[in-house]
Amino acid sequence: xxxxxxxxxxxxxxxxxxxxxxxxxxxxxxxxxxxxxxxxxxxxxxxxxxxxxxxxxxxxxxxxxxxxxxxxxxxxxxxxxxxxxxxxxxxxxxxxxxxxxxxxxxxxxxxxxxxxxxxxxxxxxxxxxxxxxxxxxxxxxxxxxxxxxxxxxxxxxxxxxxxxxxxxxxxxxxxxxxxxxxxxxxxxxxxxxxxxxxxxxxxxxxxxxxxxxxxxxxxxxxxxxxxxxxxxxxxxxxxxxxxxxxxxxxxxxxxxxxxxxxxxxxxxxxxxxxxxxxxxxxxxxxxxxxxxxxxxxxxxxxxxxxxxxxxxxxxxxxxxxxxxxxxxxxxxxxxxxxxxxxxxxxxxxxxxxxxxxxxxxxxxxxxxxxxxxxxxxxxxxxxx
Amino acid sequence: xxxxxxxxxxxxxxxxxxxxxxxxxxxxxxxxxxxxxxxxxxxxxxxxxxxxxxxxxxxxxxxxxxxxxxxxxxxxxxxxxxxxxxxxxxxxxxxxxxxxxxxxxxxxxxxxxxxxxxxxxxxxxxxxxxxxxxxxxxx
Ligand SMILES: [Zn+2]
Numbered sequence: 001x002x003x004x005x006x007x008x009x010x011x012x013x014x015x016x017x018x019x020x021x022x023x024x025x026x027x028x029x030x031x032x033x034x035x036x037x038x039x040x041x042x043x044x045x046x047x048x049x050x051x052x053x054x055x056x057x058x059x060x061x062x063x064x065x066x067x068x069x070x071x072x073x074x075x076x077x078x079x080x081x082x083x084x085x086x087x088x089x090x091x092x093x094x095x096x097x098x099x100x101x102x103x104x105x106x107x108x109x110x111x112x113x114x115x116x117x118x119x120x121x122x123x124x125x126x127x128x129x130x131x132x133x134x135x136x137x138x139x140x141x142x143x144x145x146x147x148x149x150x151x152x153x154x155x156x157x158x159x160x161x162x163x164x165x166x167x168x169x170x171x172x173x174x175x176x177x178x179x180x181x182x183x184x185x186x187x188x189x190x191x192x193x194x195x196x197x198x199x200x201x202x203x204x205x206x207x208x209x210x211x212x213x214x215x216x217x218x219x220x221x222x223x224x225x226x227x228x229x230x231x232x233x234x235x236x237x238x239x240x241x242x243x244x245x246x247x248x249x250x251x252x253x254x255x256x257x258x259x260x261x262x263x264x265x266x267x268x269x270x271x272x273x274x275x276x277x278x279x280x281x282x283x284x285x286x287x288x289x290x291x292x293x294x295x296x297x298x299x300x301x302x303x304x305x306x307x308x309x310x311x312x313x314x315x316x317x318x319x320x321x322x323x324x325x326x327x328x329x330x331x332x333x334x335x336x337x338x339x340x341x342x343x344x345x346x347x348x349x350x351x352x353x354x355x356x357x358x359x360x361x362x363x364x365x366x367x368x369x370x371x372x373x374x375x376x377x378x379x380x381x382x383x384x
Numbered sequence: 385x386x387x388x389x390x391x392x393x394x395x396x397x398x399x400x401x402x403x404x405x406x407x408x409x410x411x412x413x414x415x416x417x418x419x420x421x422x423x424x425x426x427x428x429x430x431x432x433x434x435x436x437x438x439x440x441x442x443x444x445x446x447x448x449x450x451x452x453x454x455x456x457x458x459x460x461x462x463x464x465x466x467x468x469x470x471x472x473x474x475x476x477x478x479x480x481x482x483x484x485x486x487x488x489x490x491x492x493x494x495x496x497x498x499x500x501x502x503x504x505x506x507x508x509x510x511x512x513x514x515x516x517x518x519x520x521x522x523x
Contacts, residue, residue, distance in 0.1 A: 133513055135459040140457065145451055148497060194456045245425075
């Protein structure tokens with residue numbers, strides 16, 4: 001692929017801290033992530049001509065706060081996977097000549113809720129009529145609703161569900177920035193506080209404050225600037241929608257967002273599963289990575305639970321997955337996708353806390369809402 | 385401050401016949417007269433063939449337990465219900481809906497997937513909600 005069409009991530013960084021940050025607003029977290037990503041890219045706001053981010057506060061507010069006169073803006077907001085969508089949209093826009101260098105930001109005061117958007121949904125919305133009346137209380141009681149059906153159809157056991165959390169603690173125990181660094185056993189996971197049967201606390205993601213940002217441009221531009229870190233090439237990407245309500249998924253045991261976006265991304269990248277050295281699958285809850293492994297075809301139907309339990313995704317395994325510790329043990333602001341991309345970039349560059357040896361290609365799979373929208377990125381150390 | 389009340393749906397023009405049905409003790413869903421498929425949630429056009437010729441039919445009030453969680457955290461208004469079952473049930477026509485299970489203990493041992501259920505209607509705000517009980521329990 002020509003240097004002009006080869007899209008690269010030239011800047012990637014998170015906020016200085018993650019966790020409980022009541023001294024920072026939602027917008028402040030966006031802007032700190034942006035500052036750190038620009039510094040990583042060796043750029044200033046004057047180098048940016050495109051902005052993509054979610055509400056809150058949206059691309060206009062971020063551009064304005066940074067003094068950027070953007071000529072391309074994207075406010076796609078489809079939940080936690082939005083930032084994967086933004087990377088794909090930025091690539092398309094850059095190739096089409098609509099922008100040269102795009103800044104993608106995330107900031108969320110998920111825990112302290114400083115200037116955070118409200119939870120409320122109109123009682124006239126679909127959700128307000130057909131889900132909220134039944135006492136769903138955010139993701140812990142709605143996102144989890146499909147799991148018993150998945151386990152029933154695939155033969156996945158409760159212990160295997162717990163193994164997802166156990167495997168990720170093995171990674172987070174090597175990561176000083178992770179919120180939860182203690183190793184956990186299956187018994188620890190199953191004995192933790194019951195949240196929504198069959199999900200205990202340790203099978204659920206954290207709720208934190210934090211942010212991060214990416215700078216996306218062409219290899220041509222990156223090479224002209226003499227960038228000194230390994231470039232991270234976007235080899236393929238895909239996006240897809242499933243259902244706006246978890247209760248209306250066509251199939252509760254498979255996520256169309258993972259299935260279709262991964263097929264598109266793999267086809268564009270021209271890779272097969274054996275070419276993947278490192279994997280990030282959005283883990284708001286322990287069942288989600290199991291869906292991802294099956295929906296993307298890394299394993300066969302009903303094999304994901306055993307695959308994880310046998311250590312294949314753990315340190316030393318053949319498919320290292322969620323190596324930052326994931327949303328369950330690293331951080332989860334609410335829209336976790338940005339952090340999954342950040343870890344993939346670190347792994348491809350060779351600068352992760354729990355670095356996997358020789359990562360040539362990394363795949364990131366994001367979920368938005370509760371099995372609402374999905375996206376997949378294939379990132380590589382070498383151009384396509 | 386009074387304790388929070390459970391959220392009540394507010395119908396829209398598209399969904400009003402469904403809620404009117406619940407108030408009348410009927411579980412009404414849409415059926416496409418063009419392709420014959422059933423549709424839930426209520427919509428102006430069929431998602432399978434895009435026909436706007438949808439009619440309202442009365443489902444027989446039976447369902448099976450498709451999936452569920454037992455919530456140990458109270459949503460606003462649900463403090464006295466904890467632990468409570470949030471379920472997805474499947475009607476004989478193949479459509480699914482979210483609901484709560486009633487007249488059954490919130491115990492996984494008592495809640496095998498695919499168990500037969502029957503609808504009961506509970507007043508809430510200005511509407512009646514379709515909830516489901518084990519098919520064999522007393523009406
Ligand atoms: Zn039709």
